[in-house]
Amino acid sequence: MLLLPSPPALAIVTRTLGEYVSAFRHILCRSGPAPKRRADAVLLAANARPNAGGKLAGLTLWGEAAFFPPPRRAYVSLAPPLQRKERQLLFRLKRSGTELFGGPLPNKTTVHELLVRTGEADDLLPYRRPLTSLRDLEEWPFPAAVVKPRAGSRGRGVRLATLSPPYLLWGQDAHGLSFRTAYQRREDLFAALVPDLGGTFLEEPLPLLTPDGRPYDVRVFLLREAACADRPYLLAVVVRLGLRGRFTANLHTGGTPLSFREFARRYPDLGTAERKERLRKAAVRVGALVFRLFPRAWEVGLDFGFRATGEPVLLEVNGTPGRTSLRALGADLPARRLTRLLRLGLSPCAAERYPGSVVGKARARAGRGCPLLRGLSARTKDPYPRETGTIAQTAAGGRERASKGREEGAVVGPWSYREPLAEVGFLGAGRIAEALIAGLVASGTDGGSILVANRTRAERLDELAGRYGVRPVRNVSDLARAPLIVLAVKPKDVPEALSPLRDLLGPEHVLVSLAAGVPLAALTRLVPKAAVARAMPNTAAQVRASATGIAFPAETPSAVRGRVLDLFSRVGSAVEVEERAMDAVTALAGSGPAFLYAALEAMVQGTEGALAPEVALRLARQMFAGAARLWEVDPAPLAEHIRRIASPGGTTERGLAVLRETGALSAFSRAVAAAAERAAEISADVVRFLEGKDGPAP
Missing domain, CATH: 3.30.470.20 (ATP-grasp fold, B domain)
Structure with missing residues (x-):
């Protein structure tokens, strides 16, 4: 292992050491040897030998294990997908306090939507539309469309679809193999694109062919x-x-x-x-x-x-x-x-750009008197005028323009642009809290930005920290550091849980309650200075498929509504409803999955003696997932989907007749209505309990 007397100023994380060594040799040939003193820059490679430490004229080559002391900052020169050792190396760097720079940007669609939201490059952006259903192809305004995956590299999955005769699909498949297929009918072309629904987008075609036919x-x-x-x-x-x-x-x-x-x-x-x-x-x-x-x-x-x-x-x-x-x-x-x-990486201006960070605190040691900077002579005249303004001002302007484009009450889906999530706190560590945390982490949210507090069972916090990388908070009052707090406790525990936060939450905070039946008026009394909201997600949030209903007070600003909708849209779909509709949301989105599971279990029991239980369960699972997926990409009325399957005199028609004769279909309606009625009763009990009147503890 190579040990340096003090932390290096910059590390370059790469899987192509030879490229950087060759470039550095070229620099030395042009500018002469670097001064003889400790190296200010190192190379890190996760796939290098553990003790592969050596020097090349002031540039130190490090293997994965040569990691002491950690560098003050690191430039990540790794293209996705990252290998396991590379992910481990970056995790070790981050955990040791190293400032990370570079690395891949978000996927193509996210970057494009962000540029659109800023409104500063509209004349340079192509016309795009997410491909979520066949209707998007039918309404496409160009005679052809470029079909691109949301994330990818090396041109994999990029194809040209001509939507007028002759119908062609031309490009590369997901494995990078070139193909060109002609179709007799437009419907056949659309059928070939059905597997791409939801994971691709359409882009306007451009005349990018040379006169001799080369792209x-x-x-x-x-x-x-x-x-x-x-x-x-x-x-x-x-x-x-x-x-x-x-x-x-x-x-x-x-x-x-x-x-x-x-x-x-x-x-x-x-x-x-x-x-x-x-x-x-x-x-x-x-x-x-x-x-x-x-x-x-x-x-x-x-x-x-x-x-x-x-x-x-x-x-x-x-x-x-x-x-x-x-x-x-x-x-x-x-x-x-x-x-x-x-x-x-070695510039002293890093302190101005990242104040208060590890880079800013290491300003004097990182940039001043660096031998590498003195030895480099490849200077280029600045051809561009200096620009005014700061990153914070630009980012704030982009967020303001983005918030203006959000429609209140609209369903927020996976194609909406999402900025990096600020710190969010969870008060409560039960099942629904863990489901939301799992979904947020799966959506790309850094677990370190999630604070979790629990009034009982401190070992539960350690369990979540080990599983998702969240930050456990032993003192509930420390949750006030997070601008958005999710209250995930039982209704009877709400007043006691919020007591330490009452005087700490101000207008800059948003409290979202998952406690069933606790009205917005009661939340406002408990935390009078903070903005409040009610949400009813379900456990499918852990796989980012929750259906969440959210209610706000009438005077809630649109910016607050947008923050809450954005949070829950990361774990599924979120829709704004009136508070009086929350009981129906609880019955349909909260209890509904159990009703569907019960129906599937009954359907599987109908195949006893004909199918092995594991085979029947596998078929039922895929049938349910396929039906939901088909309805998602083709949002026709449910009666129309039923008509397409139920051929006259066929098996489906006879089964539907039995469901109608036995009242099974109306039983589902009564089940949802009964669940909504019970939710209203619980809400009334909660209100009486919070007001100190006689009534059972909810």
């Missing part, structure tokens, strides 16, 4: 100009030229990287000086916006296409762009890239 696109490599600024530094413009007969131009499918000058020489009509200037201006605009919206991004790769008018269109934003094209265009570009990364 192309343009990738612009940008780096942050300085740690304390958001203006981009344009590193390179690379044209990717694909093979004839292919739809995509990715290098992994046989594409060739070209400089824009070489592309203009081969295709003068496509590589004009006007197009190049438009492209440069567009890249600078988008790069500055991306760097403001993602403060910890140090480099991005922007993929552009062109409309027939020559206007550039942003296709994708990549947080970890492949660098094969950079290396193909010469050793100077990777060296310039590494130079910029070292300057960003």
Whole structure:
């Protein structure tokens, strides 16, 4: 194991050590040897030998186990998907207090929606629509559509669907294999796209073919100009030229990287000086916006296409762009890239950009007098004017514009853009609380941003911390650090549970109660200064499939409503209802799953003697999941779905007749009504109990 006397200022986490070693050698050849003193930058690789510690002219190579002392900050140069050892390495870095930068951005759809919400790059964005049902294809305004997966790389799953004769599906499948299929009817083409519903989106087609029939696109490599600024530094413009007969131009499918000058020489009509200037201006605009919206991004790769008018269109934003094209265009570009990364990581401006962080506190040691910065000579004149404003102001403006676009009372689904979740506290650690925590963590929320307190059973907090990485809070009053608190206790325990928080919760807090029957008026009396809401999720939240009804007081601001809806939409679908409808929500969404399970159990019992129990259960499970999925992608009336299955004189029709004759169908209606009636009775008991009147404890 390699031991250093003090923490290094910067670590670069990579799986391609050779690339960085070659770039650093190139830097040394240009600028001379670095001063002889301890290294300020190291390389970390999870797949290196445990004791592979060595030095290369001031650049230290570390293996996974050579980890003491931990670096002050680390740049993550890893493209998804991450291997298990890589995830473990990043976890160890974060746990040791290292500031992490770089890494992949959110998926393509999330980044695109964020750019749309800001309203600052509308003229550069293509028309897109999520593909959630066949109706989206029928209403598509273009004669063709590019079908793209929400998340992916190397062009996998990108296809062109022509929606007018001849009907073609052309591109790559999920495994990266190229194909081209023709269909006789439009319905056959739609049927081929049914498996993609819910996981893909449609994008307007662009004329990205050269005169000799080769696909192309343009990738612009940008780096942050300085740690304390958001203006981009344009590193390179690379044209990717694909093979004839292919739809995509990715290098992994046989594409060739070209400089824009070489592309203009081969295709003068496509590589004009006007197009190049438009492209440069567009890249600078988008790069500055991306760097403001993602403060910890140090480099991005922007993929552009062109409309027939020559206007550039942003296709994708990549947080970890492949660098094969950079290396193909010469050793100077990777060296310039590494130079910029070292300057960003060792810059004293990090304290201005991240005040109060580990990086800011290590300002003097990290940047001043660094030998690497003095030894690097690859300087580039700044071609872009300085911009005013801060990241916080830009992010706040984006959130304000996003909140304006939210419709009150609308169902929030998985395609809505979600900003990183702020700290959220849970008061109570029962089943429903754990289901919500599991769903939030599965949605990508950092477990460290979830605070959990429990009035009894302290070992329960340790159990949740070990399972989900949440932060246990021993003192209930410490939950006031979280701006949004979820109350998940029994109704009779609500007054006592909220007593320590009564004077600590102010207008900046939102309290969401899951306690059945506790009215909003009672919550307001218990925490008079905070905003309140009632929510009724179900245990399907743990698989992000909860159906949640939420009620607010009439005077609740739209921003508060948006925060609560956003929280519960991360674990399923959330809809705003009036408080008087919460009893019906409890009966349908809360008790409804049990009714369906009972019906499925009865259906399985009807196959006794014909099917083995495990086979019957497997078929019933998939039947139920398939029916729900079909209704989701094709929201036709339920009576229409029944009509499509029940052929005249067939098996389904006879079974439905038995259900009607025995009153089984009306029994489900009575069951939901009875559950709603019981919910109303419990609500009345809760109100009497909270008011101190005689009545059973709910």
